[in-house]
Amino acid sequence: MVKLTLEATLSGHKGQVWSVDWSPTSKTLASSGQDKSIKLWRQEGGSWVCVTTLEGGNTRTVRQVAWSPCGNKLATASFDSTTCIWEYDRNTSTWDLAATLEGHENEVKSVAWSGDGDYLASCSRDKSVWVWEVMDDDYECASVLQVHSQDVKKVVWHPTDPLLFSASYDDTVKVYKEFGDDWECAESFTGHSSTVWGLSFNKSGDKFVSCSDDRTLRVWCRDENKATKYTCKSTVCGFHSRPIYDVSWGRHGYIATAAGDNAIRLFEQQGASLLLSHLQSDAHFGDVNCVSWKGNLLASASDDETVRIWTLET
8 A cells, every 4th residue: 555654844944835856966855935045954863854044045935946966056946036056065064155047037936957967947937948058167048948928837857868848827838959059949738728837757758747727637658759749648637626736756656746735646657647546635734835756755845834754655
């Protein structure tokens, strides 16, 4: 029997907690929220504690925090229209504000590093996606993509290929590919009937699942003849009573969803569709905004001002 067991409830943020992300190189969890801060959590002596609080970079809500592949940098997307880069100084064992990236004309909703760390993507309420080239400590805008007709809610890099995906208020998912010295939109995927809040890939990248304000999940499978083309093979509905804000596909194969009904659901792939494995009703005392896997640990963030850590038991 598959289930989630609550391991810890982490308190410390003041206001909504919007984002959680696990370090790729350690069992450290980063969270961000309405209080403009980033908190780093680690298990010490059997308990989860906040080991660092980063403040002063952004002047408004930090909508998302994202670790670089090397684990030494953190990028934040903020409602102040900027993306901040924090870098760990091994000599002083402190985090320093290394850069502030400007250019978006409105709230930055999401930020993501490419798998090789050579690029950083950001997206905004201004309907644009920016691709930044990372060169040592410099961040140069490589492309501004204005393809969506509404707010862009999420950017996600393909796990193995140099492809960037975005999800939007215009109900679509788009994929971008580098052409020469620029980036261009290669495909646009339709099917959701309302805002697409996020998407997540399986380990190999031949499938991804998208989540939406329409309360559905859609499973997309890659076309064998075209790397940028994915086709929706199934639509999963009826498991959340309010919008699904986030989805995370773990390497173990289980898919976790976060929704406005205070619940988390676990699914596993069955053919081209998804099978419900576990219902975690009342996972939080407010909207669940984000979920993120690290092995058998699942972190969730909520409007109830807390982060929770769950253990997957199979």
